Amino acid sequence: MSADQQRMLARAAREVIPGQIVNLGIGLPTQLFHYLPDELEVLVHSENGVLGCRPRAAGEVPDWDMIDSGGAYIATRPGASVFDSAMSFAMIRRSRVDVTFMGAFEVDELGNLANWKIPGKFSPGIGGAMELAQKVRRLVILCSHNDKHGNPKILERCRLPLTAERCVSRIVTDKAVMDVTPEGLTVVDIAEGLSVAELREATEAELIVDENRLGRF
Amino acid sequence: MTLLTHRYRAIDEAVAAIPDGASIMVGGFGSPGTPFALIDELLAQGQRDLTLIKNDANEPGIGIGKLIEAGRVRRLITSHIGLNRDAIAAMNRGELEVTLFPQGILAEKIRSAGAGHHGFLTDIGQGTEIAAGRREIELDGQRWGIEPALYADFALVHAERADRYGNLVYRATASNFNPLMAMAADTVIAQAYRVDEPGSLDLEAIHTPCAFISQVVEVARETSDQGRRAHVS
Numbered sequence: 401m402s403a404d405q406q407r408m409l410a411r412a413a414r415e416v417i418p419g420q421i422v423n424l425g426i427g428l429p430t431q432l433f434h435y436l437p438d439e440l441e442v443l444v445h446s447e448n449g450v451l452g453c454r455p456r457a458a459g460e461v462p463d464w465d466m467i468d469s470g471g472a473y474i475a476t477r478p479g480a481s482v483f484d485s486a487m488s489f490a491m492i493r494r495s496r497v498d499v500t501f502m503g504a505f506e507v508d509e510l511g512n513l514a515n516w517k518i519p520g521k522f523s524p525g526i527g528g529a530m531e532l533a534q535k536v537r538r539l540v541i542l543c544s545h546n547d548k549h550g551n552p553k554i555l556e557r558c559r560l561p562l563t564a565e566r567c568v569s570r571i572v573t574d575k576a577v578m579d580v581t582p583e584g585l586t587v588v589d590i591a592e593g594l595s596v597a598e599l600r601e602a603t604e605a606e607l608i609v610d611e612n613r614l615g616r617f
Numbered sequence: 618m619t620l621l622t623h624r625y626r627a628i629d630e631a632v633a634a635i636p637d638g639a640s641i642m643v644g645g646f647g648s649p650g651t652p653f654a655l656i657d658e659l660l661a662q663g664q665r666d667l668t669l670i671k672n673d674a675n676e677p678g679i680g681i682g683k684l685i686e687a688g689r690v691r692r693l694i695t696s697h698i699g700l701n702r703d704a705i706a707a708m709n710r711g712e713l714e715v716t717l718f719p720q721g722i723l724a725e726k727i728r729s730a731g732a733g734h735h736g737f738l739t740d741i742g743q744g745t746e747i748a749a750g751r752r753e754i755e756l757d758g759q760r761w762g763i764e765p766a767l768y769a770d771f772a773l774v775h776a777e778r779a780d781r782y783g784n785l786v787y788r789a790t791a792s793n794f795n796p797l798m799a800m801a802a803d804t805v806i807a808q809a810y811r812v813d814e815p816g817s818l819d820l821e822a823i824h825t826p827c828a829f830i831s832q833v834v835e836v837a838r839e840t841s842d843q844g845r846r847a848h849v850s
Contacts, residue, residue, distance in 0.1 A: 447720065448646040449790045465649045465777075465789035471700060484792045484824075485646070485672070486728045489721030493741070524699030525717040531741055565744035 401431065404544075404574040409435050411589070411617045412501060412542050412572045420498040421445055421491075423532055426470040429501035429542050443479060445497050447528040449488045452480025469528065492531045500536040502529065504543040504571075506558045509605040511568040511580035513541065514560035526563065533564035545573035545602055552604040554578070554585070575599055576607075577617065584608050589615035619831045625781035631806045631832040632658040635771055640668040642727065642772040642802050643681055644795035647673060647700065650787070651680045652775040652808045654836035659773075660684055668692040670727070670769055672720065672794050674704035685713060694767070696720040719747060722764060724797060730766035731800025731829075737764055772802030776825070779809035780816070783830025784823045792824065799825045808836045 401409075405428060413435035416422055423445045424430050433455045436442055443452040446468040453474045456462065462473035476482075491497055506514040513533055516526040533539055546552055554571065570588075571578045576599055577589035586608040590599055596609050632655060635641065641659075645651030660683055667690050674695060675682045684690050685704050692714040698704045707713035718726065722741055729737050738761035742748040751762045774795040777788035785807055787795055799805050807825075812835040 446790075448649075449793050463789060465791040467647055467649055467790055469646075471647045482789050482792060484787075484796045485720070485724040485794050486797055489724055492721060523717075524705060525695060525697035525715075526719050526747065527697035527699075528720040530719040530745070530747060531721040534741060562745045 405431075407591075407617065408542060408572055408574055411577060412540060415499065415501075415540050415570065415572075416440070416442055417498075418442065421451065421496065423447065423492075423497050423500040423536060425500065425502035425529070425532070426527075427503045429503060430468070430470055430472070432501055432542075438477075443477075445488075445491065446474070447485075447488050447492065447532070449484055450474070450476065450480065450482050451491070452477050489528070489531055492528070493535050495535050495537050497532070497536045499538040499540060500532045501540050501542050502533065504541045504553060506553055506555050506560050507541050507543070507568055507571055508555045508558045509580070509585045510557070511566045512558045513539070513563045513568050514558040515563050517561045519561065529563050533567045538569045539567050541568055541571045543571070543573060545575040552602060555604045556606070575602060577615070578607070581608075587614065589617045592616050621782045621827065624783050624827075624830060624833050625812060626832045626834055628654060628658050628808070628834040628836065629662070631655075631834050632662055634804065634806075634832075635659065635662075635664050637664050638666045639664065639771055640670065640769040642769040642794075642798035643669055643671040644772070644774040644793065644798050645671065645673075645675070645680065646790065646793035648675070648679065649789065650775050650791035650793045650795050651675060652773045653680055655773040655775075655806060655808050655834070656680055656684065660687060660689070663689075665689045666691050668694070668769075670694040670767065670798075672696050672723065674698040674701035676700050677703045688712070692716065694718070694723070696723045723767070724794065726764055726767035727794065727797045727801045729764075730768045731797055734766060736766045738762070739764055767801070769798075769802040770804065772798040772805045774799045774805065774807045774825075776807055776809040777811075778818060779807060779812045779833050779835075780814060780818055780827070781812055781833060782815050783807060783825075783827035783833045784815070784818055785809065785825040785827075785830065786818060786822055787824050796825050800829050804831045805829055806832045806834065808834050810836065810838050
């Protein structure tokens with residue numbers, strides 16, 4: 401994992417409040433597991449049917465019936481429960497999951513999210529992402545600020561097929577932490593060593609910045 | 618329905634009831650809960666032109682991945698096939714017709730059939746291409762998408778324990794779609810690691826009551842664990 405990713409994960413972990421029910425999407429968000437200390441009373445939900453999972457400790461024997469939605473063999477913590485897929489999605493649709501973290505291909509200033517399909521290139525199916533994005537109380541996006549060609553991922557309007565409309569609360573990238581507000585995308589924190597001009601250059605969406613209130617991460 | 622006294626069968630006899638062209642729900646999310654032994658028996662018996670309904674396509678060389686590779690599956694109704702590159706390739710070559718639903722919608726369509734309803738109303742997917750073309754109605758001042766129930770001729774489910782009437786107990790995250798599919802198909806074949814006499818399971822621990830089950834077969838753990846090697850992480 402890169403230093404940028406570690407910094408993003410450490411910053412994203414600060415979004416989790418003790419006592420919450422949290423869902424971690426596939427990819428980088430799953431790594432947040434390792435940034436939530438054992439003593440933090442949080443239950444991690446995985447949509448395949450477990451509430452209260454944790455990564456296996458080093459040397460801990462896998463249970464072949466116990467995976468998370470990414471297919472990793474996981475373990476459970478005190479307070480955990482297991483259930484079927486209908487129950488799992490009832491929790492999601494009834495907004496009983498407090499916060500979910502997901503990756504993104506594109507996010508825009510209205511809080512629209514695209515993270516499941518690139519027409520003609522990538523369409524394995526949406527899995528549980530649509531219901532999580534639409535119904536979990538708070539959606540935090542964890543993604544690189546620009547794609548591997550340097551193109552902005554934080555856009556004025558998404559161009560790819562949407563996962564859900566107006567669903568994103570906060571975006572954590574390697575360059576900034578931004579909130580979706582009725583006024584537009586508001587920068588909360590900016591990466592150490594980056595100027596506001598450089599951040600704007602790397603972003604397609606308009607950014608609202610109050611330099612006096614800007615945090616660093 | 619099969620009489621309670623006639624449900625405990627040999628695996629070949631149970632699977633032989635499935636004809637070519639059948640629609641079959643298959644339990645499992647990834648490897649846990651996938652009825653590997655029943656799938657292997659289906660592969661050995663040669664039924665073809667099948668419509669499978671499963672959350673995912675397992676992985677290459679595992680579970681329904683083997684049926685897809687053998688060209689036995691005409692259509693797959695699923696939510697995500699990202700872990701099976703061979704299934705994606707078959708879809709892209711036009712050899713496998715794939716219908717994708719959001720995972721919770723797929724689960725609820727199956728649950729709806731199993732509960733004796735013909736569908737449900739939902740706001741999931743509104744404003745996205747998933748809802749494009751979906752019929753809508755207005756009710757209580759809001760627009761709702763209509764999602765019909767999803768039925769099947771057969772379901773193949775996996776349980777940890779069973780009795781010979783077909784009462785089932787699932788374990789850990791091997792539950793997933795199994796209890797939903799066990800209620801939704803016309804004929805339900807359950808495999809379990811252990812099938813005991815009625816009375817041996819705790820009443821409160823039974824997840825699927827035997828009323829929904831047609832046949833129950835006992836399978837060895839070793840056979841059914843073949844899928845586990847693929848994605849240990």
